[in-house]
Amino acid sequence: MGAWGFVALAYGIVWCAIVIYLVALKRRYRNAEAALNRLSSTEAAQDDVEK
Amino acid sequence: MSPAAPLKKRKGIHGTIALIAVAFGLYWGLVVAPPDAYQGDVQRIMYLHLPSILTAYLSYFLVFVGSGMYLWKREKRDDLLAHSAAELGVLFTALTIIEGSIWGRPTWGVWWTWDARLTLTAILLLIYVGYLMLRSLIEDETRAAAAAAVLGIIGFLDIPLIHMSVYWWRTLHQPPSILRPDKMPWENVHPSMLTALTISFVGFLLLYFYLLALRYRVGEMREEIKTRRLERGV
Numbered sequence: 376m377g378a379w380g381f382v383a384l385a386y387g388i389v390w391c392a393i394v395i396y397l398v399a400l401k402r403r404y405r406n407a408e409a410a411l412n413r414l415s416s417t418e419a420a421q422d423d424v425e426k
Numbered sequence: 427m428s429p430a431a432p433l434k435k436r437k438g439i440h441g442t443i444a445l446i447a448v449a450f451g452l453y454w455g456l457v458v459a460p461p462d463a464y465q466g467d468v469q470r471i472m473y474l475h476l477p478s479i480l481t482a483y484l485s486y487f488l489v490f491v492g493s494g495m496y497l498w499k500r501e502k503r504d505d506l507l508a509h510s511a512a513e514l515g516v517l518f519t520a521l522t523i524i525e526g527s528i529w530g531r532p533t534w535g536v537w538w539t540w541d542a543r544l545t546l547t548a549i550l551l552l553i554y555v556g557y558l559m560l561r562s563l564i565e566d567e568t569r570a571a572a573a574a575a576v577l578g579i580i581g582f583l584d585i586p587l588i589h590m591s592v593y594w595w596r597t598l599h600q601p602p603s604i605l606r607p608d609k610m611p612w613e614n615v616h617p618s619m620l621t622a623l624t625i626s627f628v629g630f631l632l633l634y635f636y637l638l639a640l641r642y643r644v645g646e647m648r649e650e651i652k653t654r655r656l657e658r659g660v
Contacts, residue, residue, distance in 0.1 A: 378467040385471045385528040389521050407647035
């Protein structure tokens with residue numbers, strides 16, 4: 376493998392790993408946000424019943 | 427507009443600036459900067475390698491501060507900062523080792539060698555992988571946070587060892603080429619190379635703080651869910 380092959384390998388692995396982590400983190404963020412919204416709806420419904 | 431909208435907008439702007447800085451760093455490092463006189467084009471891996479390890483060090487410094495503050499004040503937000511920073515520290519340390527290995531093959535002729543600096547960096551990675559595992563192994567969250575905080579502080583002590591290893595032992599890894607006590611950075615490298623390194627580092631920093639803010643918010647939301655469920659008995 377030539378010099379540019381090693382450079383491409385390093386840059387490719389690093390940016391792929393960062394993008395994969397970012398996508399996974401965004402998914403975790405959306406899941407937590409959805410769970411929080413569901414909980415808020417449940418709490419609101421419970422409050423209505425109690426009233 | 428919901429209350430979270432300005433926060434989301436700020437995150438969007440931060441993310442876009444980080445992306446521009448990273449793209450600019452890539453352009454400067456791969457196109458503008460000249461090849462190294464001895465190493466040739468392989469040296470361009472350094473525009474990733476150095477920012478990666480400095481970002482990892484910053485991350486472990488935040489683990490150290492967050493852990494210390496947690497042990498002192500027992501505030502959940504400090505533990506959350508330490509936990510978020512540790513996860514990112516592991517990512518950037520692993521990337522540093524991979525980049526170093528790819529650079530080492532054409533430069534040293536080996537993918538890996540048990541050199542003091544390399545070994546201590548691998549130990550650093552293992553310590554913080556252990557930190558993350560410890561958190562998931564102990565069921566009691568308060569105990570897990572305290573035990574992890576102790577490990578987070580002890581682990582940080584490895585960083586001065588990594589830095590000094592090239593002076594204390596005979597290593598294959600070269601001593602610092604830019605931040606040297608005898609010369610200013612611009613006297614050691616071509617200005618274009620220094621610019622590439624600086625832009626790349628700024629890009630990594632912006633990206634790092636974007637990821638850290640996102641990871642911290644995930645942890646914060648999870649905590650809120652747990653607390654509210656406990657309060658309601660759900």
